[in-house]
Amino acid sequence: MGHSDAASPAPAPAARDARKKRGNRTAAKLKQSKLETRRGQWLNNSGQGNDGKDAKVAATPTGARSNAGSPILASPHPPLPRRRVDSRSRGSDPEDREEAGATGLEIGGSDLDSPMHSPGSDKSQGSGCGAQRKGFSGNGHGPSPSSGSSVWSSSRSVSDAEEDTGCPEDENEVLDDWEAAADALYDDDSHCHHSSVPTTPPPAPTTAPPANAAGPETIRSKARAWAPDDKFRPQSLPSISKQASFPASIGNSWAGMGMTAAQQGILSLPVSCPICYEDLDPTDSSFLPCPCGFHLCLFCHKRILEADGRCPGCRKQYNTASAVEEGGGGAKETTVGTGRQMANIAPVRLFRSCSMGPRY
């Protein structure tokens, strides 16, 4: 089935498709190699050849289900991936190669127009693709425009490249493929710690580095989609805001607020001064006299400065600047009442976390 589907539509498309194809060439080639390797993986994983497909059918839905986050997203995927892979590797291979010789300059243009055209084409065809798209945008439940746009922007490079490669049908499949691939690999890894939300952004990074050998490499080594808190994940991905807008990401509310696990760790500060064991008030806990990050209360800091002046954490001398700061802080602390300190705790923490955000 996969072969016929892929083959027939490929020649059919109009001039538009042809143009896009040209633009795609490089990306397509890259993609193709990627797909082939991935297909190999799949085949290995799920059994052999077509049997593998059947297995896949069963496997993908489960994988999607495991991404309990968004059922909407999950449902459209399963059928698509298999077709895609086959069409890619067999049907469109020759074309891609033929075109590979032509210009690479068009990539930029095709990239630009593809996102615009794609929604329209989806509607006209109304096939699986339309559903797919809905899955995307519908996820937000009346998605805010911003969230929708972010989805597009994040996945644009991917979808552009792939959509352009072939016929409109191909287009739909292409988009799905990445997600499906992510789902499947995901499943294999049995790293289910992430909801389906993260699976949507990954397409962008994978194809984004155009014509770079590094792109596929990293993907393969990762063997699954980038998690939002993944350290290898490109920082430029805009998915954080998008995740926040998805209902499925409620569990990720910290991430949505721009806080990572590391920052949460910072939030759970020592509650008492390690020197005098007295509780740290907000002023104290936001007081970092030493670059090593050792926390202590202002009283103890002052006493240490009057003695040898070395940080208890790293045993280095406190510098004079921090000493001055300390003096001011100490005076301030004496004036603060305990009741007010308690009231201030929450805002202070928030403030600190915010300040950490951009730096991170």
Add this chain to the structure above:
Amino acid sequence: MQASRARLFKEYKEVQREKSADPDIQLICDDSNIFKWTALVKGPSETPYEGGVFQLAFSIPEQYPLLPPQVRFLTKIFHPNVHFKTGEICLDILKNAWSPAWTLQSVCRAIIALMAHPEPDSPLNCDSGNLLRSGDIKGYQSMARMYTRLAAVPKKG
């Protein structure tokens, strides 16, 4: 003075609360003076001190924790960095490397570590240090084991 007392009370509470946390260390505060502590530490395994229980005496200055506690062995021990007669300990964290972030508990842990890893190049016990420095590991170990048996292993019956 008040600060050191408050801190020692907190440490005392901590010790009471986590009595079983470190089975190799037992910290006991003097009944009438919180600036006097004693500790019982077990000799680390796979050392000549294995099987022994060593008593340490803590004398805590009023500037504690800005100044380190004074610690010495009450139990005789044959160790390059412990004075054989007075029990004085040559340990950097009890002198210039002290940090107020250390506690009595962590000092005990450091002393156990010192027992397992002697520093023969800054000896308080020259005999022991010389044995180690001349490479006579066997001699050092047998001497240390002998004194452990003599002084640190609880007598039966």
